Amino acid sequence: MTSNSRKGYILLFAILCFAKVNANAQKFLIPRTAMIQRAGSIGYNAFGVGYNLFGNKRGSLDLAWGYVPESKGGRQDIFAAKFAYRPLKIKLNDFGMLYVANPGVFVTHHPGGKFHTTLNKDQYPAGYYWWSSAVRFHISASTELRINTPKSLVRTGVEQMAVYSEFNTNELYAVSWFKNRDHLPFRDIFKLGFGVKAYF
Amino acid sequence: MKLNLLVLSAVAVIFSSSCRKLEYSPNQKFDKNTPRNINAENLKRIQSTPGDDTIRFVLSGDSQAAYDDLKPFVNKVNATPGIDFVILNGDISDFGLLQEFKWIESYYSKLNAPYLAVIGNHDHSANGVYVYQTMYSEQLDFSFVYKGVKFVCHNTNSREYKFNGTVPDLNFLKTQFQPEAGIKGYFAIAHVPPTSGDFDEKLFTDYGKILTDNGKVYAVLNAHIDKETIQFPYSPNLPIITTNTLYNRHFLVVEVVNNNFKFYDVEF
Numbered sequence: 274m275t276s277n278s279r280k281g282y283i284l285l286f287a288i289l290c291f292a293k294v295n296a297n298a299q300k301f302l303i304p305r306t307a308m309i310q311r312a313g314s315i316g317y318n319a320f321g322v323g324y325n326l327f328g329n330k331r332g333s334l335d336l337a338w339g340y341v342p343e344s345k346g347g348r349q350d351i352f353a354a355k356f357a358y359r360p361l362k363i364k365l366n367d368f369g370m371l372y373v374a375n376p377g378v379f380v381t382h383h384p385g386g387k388f389h390t391t392l393n394k395d396q397y398p399a400g401y402y403w404w405s406s407a408v409r410f411h412i413s414a415s416t417e418l419r420i421n422t423p424k425s426l427v428r429t430g431v432e433q434m435a436v437y438s439e440f441n442t443n444e445l446y447a448v449s450w451f452k453n454r455d456h457l458p459f460r461d462i463f464k465l466g467f468g469v470k471a472y473f
Numbered sequence: 474m475k476l477n478l479l480v481l482s483a484v485a486v487i488f489s490s491s492c493r494k495l496e497y498s499p500n501q502k503f504d505k506n507t508p509r510n511i512n513a514e515n516l517k518r519i520q521s522t523p524g525d526d527t528i529r530f531v532l533s534g535d536s537q538a539a540y541d542d543l544k545p546f547v548n549k550v551n552a553t554p555g556i557d558f559v560i561l562n563g564d565i566s567d568f569g570l571l572q573e574f575k576w577i578e579s580y581y582s583k584l585n586a587p588y589l590a591v592i593g594n595h596d597h598s599a600n601g602v603y604v605y606q607t608m609y610s611e612q613l614d615f616s617f618v619y620k621g622v623k624f625v626c627h628n629t630n631s632r633e634y635k636f637n638g639t640v641p642d643l644n645f646l647k648t649q650f651q652p653e654a655g656i657k658g659y660f661a662i663a664h665v666p667p668t669s670g671d672f673d674e675k676l677f678t679d680y681g682k683i684l685t686d687n688g689k690v691y692a693v694l695n696a697h698i699d700k701e702t703i704q705f706p707y708s709p710n711l712p713i714i715t716t717n718t719l720y721n722r723h724f725l726v727v728e729v730v731n732n733n734f735k736f737y738d739v740e741f
Contacts (some may be wrong), residue, residue, distance in 0.1 A: 311495075312495040312496055312497055313495075313496070314496045314497070314498060314499060315498075316497060317497045339497075339498075341497045341498050341501060345497055345501075346497050346498060346501030346502055346504055346571075347500075347501060347502030347503065347603060349498055349500060349501075349600075351498055383498070383500050383599075387599060387600055388500070388599060393635075395635070396632065397632065402595075402598065406500075406568070406569065406598050406599040440494075443499055445499070445567075445568045445570060446499070446570075446572065448538075449538055449540070449573065449576075452538050452540075452541070453538065453539075453540035453541040454541075455541045456540050456541045456543070457541070457576070461576075463494065464494055464495070464496035465491055465494035465495050465496070466495065466496075
Protein backbone atom coordinates (compact mmCIF):
# COMPACT_ATOMS: atom_id res chain seq x y z
CA MET A 274 0.00 0.00 0.00
CA THR A 275 1.36 3.44 -0.81
CA SER A 276 1.89 5.75 2.14
CA ASN A 277 -0.68 8.20 0.75
CA SER A 278 -3.51 5.71 0.52
CA ARG A 279 -2.55 4.25 3.92
CA LYS A 280 -2.78 7.75 5.43
CA GLY A 281 -6.15 8.23 3.75
CA TYR A 282 -7.61 5.06 5.21
CA ILE A 283 -6.21 5.80 8.71
CA LEU A 284 -7.75 9.28 8.53
CA LEU A 285 -11.12 7.90 7.45
CA PHE A 286 -11.03 5.37 10.30
CA ALA A 287 -10.10 8.08 12.81
CA ILE A 288 -12.95 10.30 11.65
CA LEU A 289 -15.43 7.45 12.00
CA CYS A 290 -14.15 6.54 15.48
CA PHE A 291 -13.52 9.89 17.11
CA ALA A 292 -15.56 12.50 15.31
CA LYS A 293 -17.63 14.48 17.75
CA VAL A 294 -21.03 13.89 16.31
CA ASN A 295 -24.44 14.14 17.86
CA ALA A 296 -26.29 11.07 19.10
CA ASN A 297 -28.41 10.67 15.99
CA ALA A 298 -25.40 10.76 13.75
CA GLN A 299 -23.62 8.27 15.98
CA LYS A 300 -26.58 5.94 15.70
CA PHE A 301 -26.50 6.46 11.96
CA LEU A 302 -22.85 5.44 11.88
CA ILE A 303 -23.42 2.14 13.70
CA PRO A 304 -23.34 -0.62 11.06
CA ARG A 305 -26.53 -2.62 10.63
CA THR A 306 -24.94 -5.55 8.83
CA ALA A 307 -21.71 -7.50 8.71
CA MET A 308 -20.58 -9.59 5.76
CA ILE A 309 -17.92 -12.03 4.65
CA GLN A 310 -17.50 -12.57 0.93
CA ARG A 311 -15.49 -15.03 -1.14
CA ALA A 312 -14.30 -13.82 -4.59
CA GLY A 313 -16.57 -11.49 -6.59
CA SER A 314 -13.58 -9.28 -7.51
CA ILE A 315 -13.14 -7.76 -4.03
CA GLY A 316 -10.63 -10.28 -2.66
CA TYR A 317 -10.13 -13.96 -1.98
CA ASN A 318 -11.90 -13.17 1.28
CA ALA A 319 -13.47 -9.82 2.07
CA PHE A 320 -14.85 -8.56 5.35
CA GLY A 321 -17.23 -5.65 5.62
CA VAL A 322 -19.88 -3.77 7.48
CA GLY A 323 -22.97 -2.26 5.97
CA TYR A 324 -25.84 0.16 6.31
CA ASN A 325 -29.48 0.01 5.33
CA LEU A 326 -30.53 2.76 3.00
CA PHE A 327 -34.00 4.22 2.38
CA GLY A 328 -35.29 2.69 5.64
CA ASN A 329 -36.88 -0.29 3.93
CA LYS A 330 -34.08 -2.89 4.02
CA ARG A 331 -34.04 -2.87 0.24
CA GLY A 332 -31.11 -0.55 -0.26
CA SER A 333 -27.68 -1.23 1.22
CA LEU A 334 -24.21 0.22 1.36
CA ASP A 335 -21.36 -2.12 2.31
CA LEU A 336 -17.79 -1.08 3.05
CA ALA A 337 -15.33 -3.94 2.77
CA TRP A 338 -11.67 -4.80 2.92
CA GLY A 339 -10.56 -7.79 0.94
CA TYR A 340 -7.25 -9.51 0.42
CA VAL A 341 -5.75 -11.99 -1.98
CA PRO A 342 -3.08 -14.25 -0.50
CA GLU A 343 0.15 -14.78 -2.44
CA SER A 344 -0.81 -18.34 -3.38
CA LYS A 345 -4.18 -17.32 -4.83
CA GLY A 346 -3.07 -14.68 -7.29
CA GLY A 347 -0.35 -12.52 -5.74
CA ARG A 348 -0.70 -10.67 -2.44
CA GLN A 349 -2.97 -7.63 -2.71
CA ASP A 350 -5.54 -5.60 -0.79
CA ILE A 351 -8.80 -4.26 -2.15
CA PHE A 352 -11.11 -1.70 -0.58
CA ALA A 353 -14.70 -1.74 -1.79
CA ALA A 354 -17.79 0.42 -1.38
CA LYS A 355 -20.84 -1.52 -2.59
CA PHE A 356 -24.31 -0.20 -3.22
CA ALA A 357 -27.23 -2.51 -4.02
CA TYR A 358 -31.00 -2.26 -4.33
CA ARG A 359 -33.47 -5.15 -3.89
CA PRO A 360 -36.62 -4.47 -5.95
CA LEU A 361 -38.07 -8.00 -5.96
CA LYS A 362 -38.76 -10.00 -2.83
CA ILE A 363 -40.50 -13.29 -2.31
CA LYS A 364 -41.67 -14.15 1.20
CA LEU A 365 -40.88 -17.71 2.20
CA ASN A 366 -43.49 -18.21 4.96
CA ASP A 367 -41.85 -17.75 8.36
CA PHE A 368 -38.58 -19.04 7.00
CA GLY A 369 -37.30 -15.84 5.44
CA MET A 370 -37.19 -13.82 2.28
CA LEU A 371 -35.73 -14.32 -1.19
CA TYR A 372 -34.45 -11.21 -2.97
CA VAL A 373 -34.31 -12.52 -6.50
CA ALA A 374 -32.35 -10.09 -8.62
CA ASN A 375 -30.64 -7.14 -7.02
CA PRO A 376 -28.83 -4.64 -9.23
CA GLY A 377 -25.89 -2.82 -7.74
CA VAL A 378 -22.81 -0.77 -8.38
CA PHE A 379 -19.53 -0.81 -6.55
CA VAL A 380 -16.18 0.88 -6.68
CA THR A 381 -12.91 -0.74 -5.67
CA HIS A 382 -9.57 0.76 -4.77
CA HIS A 383 -6.42 -1.24 -5.39
CA PRO A 384 -3.61 0.30 -3.33
CA GLY A 385 0.06 -0.23 -4.17
CA GLY A 386 2.90 1.20 -6.18
CA LYS A 387 1.95 -0.66 -9.37
CA PHE A 388 -1.42 1.10 -9.47
CA HIS A 389 -2.02 4.71 -10.38
CA THR A 390 -5.05 6.84 -9.53
CA THR A 391 -3.89 9.70 -11.73
CA LEU A 392 -1.10 9.54 -14.30
CA ASN A 393 2.30 10.86 -13.28
CA LYS A 394 2.53 14.10 -15.27
CA ASP A 395 6.34 13.92 -15.44
CA GLN A 396 6.18 10.47 -16.96
CA TYR A 397 3.27 10.57 -19.41
CA PRO A 398 1.77 13.14 -21.77
CA ALA A 399 -1.84 14.06 -20.85
CA GLY A 400 -4.32 11.33 -21.80
CA TYR A 401 -1.61 8.71 -22.51
CA TYR A 402 -3.67 6.10 -20.62
CA TRP A 403 -7.31 7.08 -20.12
CA TRP A 404 -8.12 4.80 -17.16
CA SER A 405 -6.92 4.59 -13.59
CA SER A 406 -5.37 1.22 -12.74
CA ALA A 407 -6.03 1.75 -9.00
CA VAL A 408 -9.79 2.35 -9.19
CA ARG A 409 -12.33 0.02 -10.81
CA PHE A 410 -16.02 0.68 -11.31
CA HIS A 411 -18.27 -2.36 -11.23
CA ILE A 412 -21.89 -3.18 -11.88
CA SER A 413 -23.39 -6.20 -10.16
CA ALA A 414 -26.44 -8.39 -9.86
CA SER A 415 -27.02 -10.53 -6.79
CA THR A 416 -29.48 -13.03 -5.41
CA GLU A 417 -29.94 -13.04 -1.64
CA LEU A 418 -31.70 -15.47 0.65
CA ARG A 419 -32.47 -14.04 4.10
CA ILE A 420 -33.31 -16.46 6.86
CA ASN A 421 -35.10 -15.31 9.98
CA THR A 422 -33.13 -16.08 13.11
CA PRO A 423 -34.97 -18.50 15.41
CA LYS A 424 -36.56 -16.68 18.37
CA SER A 425 -34.20 -18.43 20.78
CA LEU A 426 -31.27 -16.66 19.12
CA VAL A 427 -32.79 -13.21 18.76
CA ARG A 428 -31.09 -12.03 21.93
CA THR A 429 -27.73 -12.44 20.14
CA GLY A 430 -28.78 -9.32 18.25
CA VAL A 431 -28.80 -11.04 14.87
CA GLU A 432 -32.24 -10.60 13.35
CA GLN A 433 -31.55 -12.28 10.04
CA MET A 434 -28.80 -14.23 8.37
CA ALA A 435 -28.36 -14.14 4.62
CA VAL A 436 -26.45 -16.01 1.93
CA TYR A 437 -25.92 -14.41 -1.43
CA SER A 438 -24.24 -14.85 -4.78
CA GLU A 439 -23.24 -11.93 -6.92
CA PHE A 440 -22.15 -11.49 -10.52
CA ASN A 441 -20.17 -8.40 -11.45
CA THR A 442 -18.19 -6.86 -14.23
CA ASN A 443 -16.02 -3.78 -14.32
CA GLU A 444 -15.75 -0.93 -16.79
CA LEU A 445 -12.56 -2.24 -18.41
CA TYR A 446 -14.10 -5.65 -19.13
CA ALA A 447 -17.22 -3.86 -20.37
CA VAL A 448 -15.18 -1.71 -22.75
CA SER A 449 -13.36 -4.83 -23.99
CA TRP A 450 -16.70 -6.50 -24.67
CA PHE A 451 -18.23 -3.42 -26.28
CA LYS A 452 -15.37 -3.19 -28.78
CA ASN A 453 -15.60 -6.91 -29.56
CA ARG A 454 -19.27 -7.80 -29.48
CA ASP A 455 -18.98 -10.25 -32.39
CA HIS A 456 -16.58 -12.69 -30.77
CA LEU A 457 -16.31 -11.95 -27.06
CA PRO A 458 -19.26 -13.62 -25.32
CA PHE A 459 -21.14 -11.23 -23.02
CA ARG A 460 -21.17 -13.83 -20.25
CA ASP A 461 -17.36 -13.95 -20.28
CA ILE A 462 -17.05 -10.52 -18.70
CA PHE A 463 -19.08 -11.46 -15.61
CA LYS A 464 -17.35 -12.77 -12.50
CA LEU A 465 -18.88 -14.50 -9.52
CA GLY A 466 -18.65 -14.22 -5.77
CA PHE A 467 -20.71 -15.36 -2.83
CA GLY A 468 -21.03 -14.46 0.79
CA VAL A 469 -22.87 -14.50 4.06
CA LYS A 470 -24.33 -11.50 5.80
CA ALA A 471 -25.75 -10.88 9.27
CA TYR A 472 -28.49 -8.26 9.84
CA PHE A 473 -28.55 -6.73 13.32
CA MET B 474 -34.55 -41.28 -7.45
CA LYS B 475 -33.92 -40.36 -11.08
CA LEU B 476 -35.05 -36.83 -10.38
CA ASN B 477 -32.65 -36.58 -7.46
CA LEU B 478 -29.78 -37.69 -9.68
CA LEU B 479 -30.81 -35.16 -12.31
CA VAL B 480 -30.93 -32.35 -9.75
CA LEU B 481 -27.60 -33.45 -8.27
CA SER B 482 -25.86 -33.51 -11.63
CA ALA B 483 -27.41 -30.16 -12.56
CA VAL B 484 -26.07 -28.70 -9.31
CA ALA B 485 -22.66 -30.25 -10.00
CA VAL B 486 -22.55 -28.75 -13.51
CA ILE B 487 -23.62 -25.33 -12.27
CA PHE B 488 -21.12 -25.46 -9.42
CA SER B 489 -18.17 -26.50 -11.58
CA SER B 490 -18.95 -23.89 -14.24
CA SER B 491 -19.38 -21.31 -11.47
CA CYS B 492 -15.93 -22.05 -10.07
CA ARG B 493 -14.37 -20.86 -13.32
CA LYS B 494 -16.27 -17.60 -12.90
CA LEU B 495 -14.83 -16.87 -9.47
CA GLU B 496 -12.52 -13.86 -9.56
CA TYR B 497 -10.61 -12.64 -6.52
CA SER B 498 -9.41 -9.46 -8.20
CA PRO B 499 -9.14 -8.13 -11.75
CA ASN B 500 -5.52 -7.53 -10.74
CA GLN B 501 -4.77 -11.15 -9.90
CA LYS B 502 -1.33 -12.06 -11.21
CA PHE B 503 -2.53 -15.59 -11.99
CA ASP B 504 -5.38 -17.96 -11.26
CA LYS B 505 -5.81 -21.72 -11.20
CA ASN B 506 -6.18 -21.98 -14.97
CA THR B 507 -3.47 -19.54 -16.07
CA PRO B 508 -1.18 -21.11 -18.69
CA ARG B 509 2.48 -20.82 -17.65
CA ASN B 510 5.85 -20.50 -19.39
CA ILE B 511 4.33 -20.39 -22.86
CA ASN B 512 7.49 -18.95 -24.46
CA ALA B 513 9.71 -21.75 -23.09
CA GLU B 514 7.23 -24.45 -24.12
CA ASN B 515 6.80 -22.98 -27.59
CA LEU B 516 10.56 -22.52 -28.04
CA LYS B 517 10.92 -26.27 -27.55
CA ARG B 518 8.31 -26.77 -30.27
CA ILE B 519 10.09 -24.31 -32.59
CA GLN B 520 13.42 -26.06 -32.11
CA SER B 521 11.97 -29.50 -32.67
CA THR B 522 10.23 -28.60 -35.94
CA PRO B 523 12.09 -30.13 -38.87
CA GLY B 524 12.10 -28.02 -42.01
CA ASP B 525 13.99 -26.59 -44.92
CA ASP B 526 16.62 -23.84 -44.83
CA THR B 527 14.01 -21.12 -45.22
CA ILE B 528 12.98 -19.20 -42.14
CA ARG B 529 9.48 -17.80 -42.37
CA PHE B 530 7.75 -16.20 -39.42
CA VAL B 531 4.85 -13.88 -38.68
CA LEU B 532 5.34 -10.53 -36.96
CA SER B 533 2.09 -9.50 -35.28
CA GLY B 534 1.55 -6.78 -32.72
CA ASP B 535 -0.85 -4.84 -30.56
CA SER B 536 -3.43 -7.55 -29.97
CA GLN B 537 -4.88 -5.31 -27.24
CA ALA B 538 -8.68 -5.21 -27.39
CA ALA B 539 -8.69 -6.82 -30.87
CA TYR B 540 -10.57 -9.99 -29.94
CA ASP B 541 -12.95 -9.71 -32.89
CA ASP B 542 -9.95 -9.65 -35.24
CA LEU B 543 -8.07 -12.58 -33.77
CA LYS B 544 -10.14 -15.42 -35.17
CA PRO B 545 -9.66 -14.24 -38.77
CA PHE B 546 -5.99 -13.61 -37.93
CA VAL B 547 -5.50 -17.15 -36.69
CA ASN B 548 -7.34 -18.56 -39.72
CA LYS B 549 -5.18 -16.51 -42.11
CA VAL B 550 -1.91 -17.52 -40.47
CA ASN B 551 -2.95 -21.17 -40.29
CA ALA B 552 -3.75 -21.04 -44.02
CA THR B 553 -0.30 -19.59 -44.84
CA PRO B 554 2.12 -22.41 -45.65
CA GLY B 555 5.56 -22.79 -44.08
CA ILE B 556 5.21 -20.54 -41.04
CA ASP B 557 7.85 -21.60 -38.51
CA PHE B 558 6.59 -19.44 -35.66
CA VAL B 559 4.60 -16.31 -34.80
CA ILE B 560 5.80 -13.32 -32.79
CA LEU B 561 3.28 -11.34 -30.74
CA ASN B 562 5.27 -8.15 -30.46
CA GLY B 563 3.85 -6.44 -27.38
CA ASP B 564 0.72 -4.73 -26.16
CA ILE B 565 -0.77 -8.14 -25.68
CA SER B 566 -3.24 -6.48 -23.31
CA ASP B 567 -4.80 -3.03 -23.15
CA PHE B 568 -5.02 -2.61 -19.37
CA GLY B 569 -2.50 -5.17 -18.07
CA LEU B 570 -5.29 -7.40 -16.72
CA LEU B 571 -5.01 -11.18 -16.38
CA GLN B 572 -8.39 -11.68 -18.06
CA GLU B 573 -7.18 -9.86 -21.18
CA PHE B 574 -4.02 -11.97 -21.39
CA LYS B 575 -6.16 -15.09 -21.06
CA TRP B 576 -8.56 -13.97 -23.78
CA ILE B 577 -5.65 -13.27 -26.14
CA GLU B 578 -4.02 -16.58 -25.29
CA SER B 579 -7.23 -18.45 -26.07
CA TYR B 580 -6.91 -17.26 -29.69
CA TYR B 581 -3.13 -17.46 -30.15
CA SER B 582 -3.07 -21.00 -28.75
CA LYS B 583 -5.16 -22.02 -31.77
CA LEU B 584 -2.32 -21.14 -34.14
CA ASN B 585 -0.79 -24.23 -35.74
CA ALA B 586 2.66 -22.67 -35.42
CA PRO B 587 4.12 -21.98 -31.97
CA TYR B 588 4.10 -18.36 -30.85
CA LEU B 589 6.28 -16.20 -28.61
CA ALA B 590 5.19 -13.02 -26.87
CA VAL B 591 7.29 -9.90 -26.24
CA ILE B 592 6.23 -7.31 -23.65
CA GLY B 593 4.68 -3.95 -24.63
CA ASN B 594 4.05 -0.70 -22.80
CA HIS B 595 0.37 -1.42 -22.13
CA ASP B 596 1.40 -4.72 -20.56
CA HIS B 597 3.18 -2.67 -17.89
CA SER B 598 -0.12 -1.31 -16.55
CA ALA B 599 -1.37 -2.63 -13.17
CA ASN B 600 0.06 -6.13 -12.55
CA GLY B 601 0.59 -6.78 -16.26
CA VAL B 602 4.34 -7.38 -15.96
CA TYR B 603 3.71 -10.12 -13.39
CA VAL B 604 1.04 -11.65 -15.61
CA TYR B 605 3.44 -11.58 -18.57
CA GLN B 606 6.17 -13.17 -16.44
CA THR B 607 3.81 -15.92 -15.28
CA MET B 608 2.36 -16.69 -18.68
CA TYR B 609 5.22 -16.03 -21.07
CA SER B 610 8.70 -15.37 -19.75
CA GLU B 611 10.24 -14.54 -16.40
CA GLN B 612 12.90 -12.58 -18.33
CA LEU B 613 11.62 -9.57 -20.31
CA ASP B 614 14.81 -9.78 -22.44
CA PHE B 615 15.59 -13.13 -24.04
CA SER B 616 17.08 -14.59 -27.18
CA PHE B 617 17.11 -17.79 -29.18
CA VAL B 618 18.85 -19.19 -32.23
CA TYR B 619 16.87 -20.84 -35.01
CA LYS B 620 18.48 -22.27 -38.15
CA GLY B 621 21.61 -20.19 -37.62
CA VAL B 622 19.76 -16.90 -37.05
CA LYS B 623 19.67 -15.23 -33.66
CA PHE B 624 16.47 -13.52 -32.47
CA VAL B 625 17.03 -11.01 -29.68
CA CYS B 626 13.70 -10.11 -28.06
CA HIS B 627 13.91 -7.24 -25.63
CA ASN B 628 12.05 -4.64 -23.63
CA THR B 629 12.13 -1.14 -25.14
CA ASN B 630 9.23 0.35 -23.17
CA SER B 631 11.45 3.07 -21.69
CA ARG B 632 8.62 5.43 -20.71
CA GLU B 633 7.24 2.83 -18.28
CA TYR B 634 10.57 3.08 -16.42
CA LYS B 635 10.55 6.88 -16.42
CA PHE B 636 13.38 6.93 -18.96
CA ASN B 637 15.77 5.91 -16.19
CA GLY B 638 18.42 4.63 -18.58
CA THR B 639 17.95 0.92 -17.82
CA VAL B 640 15.47 0.14 -20.62
CA PRO B 641 16.45 -1.06 -23.15
CA ASP B 642 19.19 -2.91 -21.28
CA LEU B 643 22.26 -2.02 -23.37
CA ASN B 644 24.51 -4.43 -21.47
CA PHE B 645 22.21 -7.31 -22.35
CA LEU B 646 22.14 -6.17 -25.97
CA LYS B 647 25.94 -5.73 -26.17
CA THR B 648 26.36 -9.33 -25.05
CA GLN B 649 23.68 -10.65 -27.37
CA PHE B 650 24.98 -8.81 -30.43
CA GLN B 651 28.61 -9.87 -29.99
CA PRO B 652 29.40 -11.58 -33.31
CA GLU B 653 29.34 -15.33 -32.78
CA ALA B 654 30.63 -18.19 -34.88
CA GLY B 655 27.83 -20.07 -36.55
CA ILE B 656 25.36 -17.17 -36.49
CA LYS B 657 24.69 -15.92 -39.99
CA GLY B 658 22.33 -13.10 -39.05
CA TYR B 659 20.37 -11.37 -36.33
CA PHE B 660 16.95 -9.87 -35.68
CA ALA B 661 16.27 -7.32 -32.95
CA ILE B 662 12.64 -7.68 -31.83
CA ALA B 663 10.96 -5.24 -29.46
CA HIS B 664 7.66 -3.41 -29.05
CA VAL B 665 8.61 0.29 -29.09
CA PRO B 666 10.73 1.41 -32.09
CA PRO B 667 13.84 3.48 -31.29
CA THR B 668 12.39 6.35 -33.35
CA SER B 669 9.39 6.65 -30.99
CA GLY B 670 9.08 9.27 -28.25
CA ASP B 671 8.43 6.37 -25.87
CA PHE B 672 12.00 5.10 -26.41
CA ASP B 673 14.69 6.53 -24.13
CA GLU B 674 16.34 9.15 -26.37
CA LYS B 675 19.49 9.11 -24.21
CA LEU B 676 20.00 5.50 -25.34
CA PHE B 677 19.07 6.03 -29.00
CA THR B 678 22.62 6.45 -30.33
CA ASP B 679 24.26 3.66 -28.30
CA TYR B 680 21.40 1.30 -29.17
CA GLY B 681 21.94 1.91 -32.87
CA LYS B 682 25.73 1.55 -32.49
CA ILE B 683 25.36 -1.91 -30.91
CA LEU B 684 23.24 -3.04 -33.85
CA THR B 685 25.32 -1.46 -36.64
CA ASP B 686 28.64 -2.62 -35.10
CA ASN B 687 27.40 -6.19 -35.29
CA GLY B 688 27.10 -5.83 -39.07
CA LYS B 689 24.81 -8.82 -39.54
CA VAL B 690 21.50 -7.51 -38.22
CA TYR B 691 18.82 -8.03 -40.88
CA ALA B 692 16.33 -5.65 -39.27
CA VAL B 693 14.84 -4.22 -36.10
CA LEU B 694 11.23 -5.44 -35.86
CA ASN B 695 8.79 -3.33 -33.85
CA ALA B 696 5.09 -2.59 -33.39
CA HIS B 697 3.48 0.10 -31.17
CA ILE B 698 2.76 2.89 -33.67
CA ASP B 699 -0.27 1.19 -35.29
CA LYS B 700 0.96 1.36 -38.87
CA GLU B 701 3.41 -0.36 -41.15
CA THR B 702 6.59 1.68 -41.62
CA ILE B 703 10.20 1.22 -42.62
CA GLN B 704 12.89 3.70 -41.60
CA PHE B 705 16.69 3.82 -41.74
CA PRO B 706 17.74 6.16 -38.89
CA TYR B 707 21.06 4.40 -38.21
CA SER B 708 22.33 3.03 -41.51
CA PRO B 709 20.98 2.25 -45.00
CA ASN B 710 21.66 -1.40 -44.15
CA LEU B 711 19.60 -1.46 -40.96
CA PRO B 712 15.84 -1.16 -41.54
CA ILE B 713 13.62 -0.35 -38.58
CA ILE B 714 10.29 -1.96 -39.43
CA THR B 715 6.98 -1.62 -37.61
CA THR B 716 4.01 -3.90 -38.14
CA ASN B 717 0.47 -2.60 -38.25
CA THR B 718 -1.92 -3.61 -35.47
CA LEU B 719 -4.11 -6.68 -35.51
CA TYR B 720 -7.00 -4.29 -34.92
CA ASN B 721 -6.30 -2.87 -38.39
CA ARG B 722 -6.12 -6.47 -39.63
CA HIS B 723 -2.52 -6.54 -40.81
CA PHE B 724 0.56 -8.56 -40.03
CA LEU B 725 3.97 -9.06 -41.62
CA VAL B 726 5.51 -12.24 -42.94
CA VAL B 727 9.30 -12.15 -42.59
CA GLU B 728 11.54 -14.52 -44.53
CA VAL B 729 15.22 -15.39 -44.64
CA VAL B 730 16.11 -17.41 -47.74
CA ASN B 731 19.78 -18.08 -48.55
CA ASN B 732 20.77 -15.34 -46.13
CA ASN B 733 18.53 -12.86 -47.97
CA PHE B 734 15.98 -11.07 -45.85
CA LYS B 735 12.61 -9.93 -47.12
CA PHE B 736 9.20 -9.18 -45.68
CA TYR B 737 5.69 -8.48 -46.88
CA ASP B 738 2.46 -7.20 -45.43
CA VAL B 739 -0.63 -9.41 -45.20
CA GLU B 740 -4.12 -7.99 -44.85
CA PHE B 741 -6.86 -10.25 -43.56
